[in-house]
Amino acid sequence: MDRIEKVEELKERIVSAGTRYEVSKYLIGAILLDEAQRFNSIDKLQDFLARIVINYPNLIGSFFIYALEIIFLDKIEDQSFGLSQMNVGTLIALKGYLNFKLEGNNKIELISKCLEILLTESLAPELVSAMIRKTIDHWNDQNIDIQNRTGICGTLYSIGIEGPKGIHNNPQPNKRGLKIKEMAEYLEKTKSI
DSSP states (O other): OOOOHHHHHHHHHHHHOOOOOOOOHHHHHHHHHHHHOOOOOOHHHHHHHHHHHHHSSSHHHHHHHHHHHHHTTTGGGGOOETTEEEHHHHHHHHHGGGSOOOOOHHHHHHHHHHHHTTOOOOHHHHHHHHHHHHHHHHHHTOOOOTTTOOHHHHHHHHHHHHHHHOSSSSSOOHHHHHOOOOOOOOHTTTTTT
């Protein structure tokens, strides 16, 4: 089963997560579809190595974390995994927004737990919803309302909670954000979710 079919299987979870976090189910679906379409052989290798870390966190997990960092030239916290293509650092930053605990007796166990959550496909809608909600709340704290700005939310999901320009009065979607917005509008128009 490919990842796009997996997103279609998650419709009920998308609706539930959207309701819980007060986020558009169409935006959640569009982001997941965008990430599914971008999934490539590098992502597949990352997910494969991450599963080894999950299965053997204390035995050889630290070696495979090191391997992931060397192969992909990035700290494990900054690498994206799973259907949500969220990174470990972002997941840890969502702690107060999630309905499950992120714990470990040491860094390897915490990273292993994060990887397990990121690779659990059924949790992807909740992860996306939590990130969108945190982003909207973060901007609202600065009196900028992006709640109904699908293109902006899609952009910020892919580039970070503030983007390189930080919070400002005139956020604009990038090309990817516009594509996510178009997909969300299509999903709404066709009642696909």
